[in-house]
Amino acid sequence: MTVTDTPTRTGAALQLRGLRRSFGSAVALDGLDLDVAPGELLALLGPSGCGKTTALRVLAGFERPDEGQVLLDGEDIVPVPANRRDTAMVFQSYSLFPHLTAADNVAFGLRMRKVRAAERRARAAELLELVGLAGHGDRFPHQLSGGQQQRVALARALALRPRLLLLDEPLSALDARVRVTLREEIRRLQLELGITTVFVTHDQEEALSMADRVAVMNGGRLEQCATPTELYERPATDFVAGFIGTMNRVPGRAVGDGLVEVLGARLPVEVLGARLPVEGPGGTGDVRVLLRPEALEVTAGGSARVTGTSFHGPTSRLRIILPDGTDVKADVPTHAAAGLTPGTDVSVRPQQRPVLLVSSAPTGGAA
Template identity: 60%
Template sequence: MTATLPERPAAASSTTPVPEGATVAFRSVAKEYAGHRALTGFDLDLGAGELVALLGPSGCGKTTALRSLAGLEAVTSGTVSIDGRDVVGVPTHRRDVGMVFQAYSLFPHLTVQQNVEFGLRMRRVARAERARRAAEMLDLVGLGDLGTRYAHQVSGGQQQRVALARALVTRPRVLLLDEPLSALDAKVRVQLRDEIRRIQRELSITTLFVTHDQEEALAVADRVAVMRAGGIEQIGAPEELYATPATQFVAEFVGTSNRLRSEVVSGRVRLPGGEVPAVGACADGPVWAYVRPEDVVFAERGLAGTVEQVSFRGATVRSVVRTAGDVLITLDHRADRRRPVGDAVCLAITAQAVAVAAID
């Protein structure tokens, strides 16, 4: 379904409530399913008003962690705290959290306005107050003029905005987002991603965002936690994860890298064209060097190879070059630097420093 999101209003209503985000802490959380450990000693802190993304492959435990915070999964051991209060065993409706999932789960027999009001209705909020708060939330998500429509009368992107408004209208102090954009078209996904970040900052609401999309996580999060096999492999600011991956898994999972067999001598990595510093401490010896595509360029001399694939990507072109030993190297460059498939080329590495991992 292709959809164009409406222009958002210049400003939200002046009476829009601004929740104060809560702190969240997971401590040694484990979750077992029939002998399988989905979470293994999971530890994570979220500061008040912070947006943290859980990023990782399918089955790594990221959704289990979110559902444990929501109260939808009972943990096997450990504690989950909101503002210092352990909420293990506390029902979902008493945890002061709002949730948005991949499936919109809107009530088809209710209007957009009534869908947003539903949580307030369950809390026995007066009708006039329900209508006022729902209208404010719809204005905030840019759907103030669609309140009388039914779910099937609005686009997929608009339905997900309705789901977001419904989650926020109860004024939760923690917002949980589980793959909320994966069912949307690419353009709508980017637009709504940016809107979620705007709203999250405007309301200063603590947010846990689960995704397997690297670009999505790096674009919206204050910090990203890369998960693997039920635990966190590395957590840090997006720039930190991209530039200084702590492990081989993170280097290969976050972004695109060329993995080149190399050697470290006195903290410097020997690469075609010269030596560059290794990122972080690393013992001398054979290593895998991880070189980003933007740090490889066509050159007059250097590592020889043949262009095997060329992909137009809009602002840039991605080329894949086969070098000696059947090593494939990917580089991103401007369209005017494009070389045809089959062309003999030379490559140079321009990185100022590279991440490395010891070869087992």
């Protein structure tokens, strides 16, 4: 049976229940609860020190939690040694054996499990073809590019048909063009094989473009776990609102009846189950209004001023100082930005759509 003939698997169900892990006085995981559906690709995303790598190491068996359970298809695997878990991990640093060929690296785990030589060779060849390296089996790691080495590492992880695939920032050592190509390949393989995958990254673009859902962590806790679209458009906490993408915080005033006045416009307030510290629909008071750069419309002439521009292909980002001193960012079509050079006086208005609020905080700019 070839790799592509392998019956489609639904993947394993994974649950993290009350995981806690401390290193001295430093708390890495603070009661982490998380569910991963069978066959899902879940990204763990957050700032340095948020606990995402510790969580992955607990899943792999390299760290033992102080408390909590890791349930794989209902079985708690915390007591199971790393080498006996039905999991596989791909590391940032490739971790290939330099004295082994690509094929022998892929087949290494099979050799440790006493699989016959002929079957090992066939399996390695199939997997190298699957990851786009057919004909490279006799090359040593130093004869391969970084992207090719990471493909070998991925093939090696898949060789044992694990129920759970763990990816520890596997693309961070690669250049930008190779990263884009390889993340598309990883996603294609993950979907094709139906394997449950947990992917740690510090790169928001990778997380939002690859994952079915993204778990945003902060201080060892889960801030929000949702689809990329929901995270971006409906952040559940102030931290997520500022961490995912770019968010402007503009002073406004809640005027009651679920409306807020901001930048000369009156807009409806979107209340997310009181998850953000939002003034209630019937409340009033000073607030910060959360506005994405693409939600601001900029026209020449007015009391705001452009202070900088940056080119982003079809769009350009303008940095603008509002009359009250608030610094905001606005994304406009590049052709429209040609006349909005630094020093140009402009008007800034929000698009007519619901907005999120954060109550009574000092005015800031873009996060």
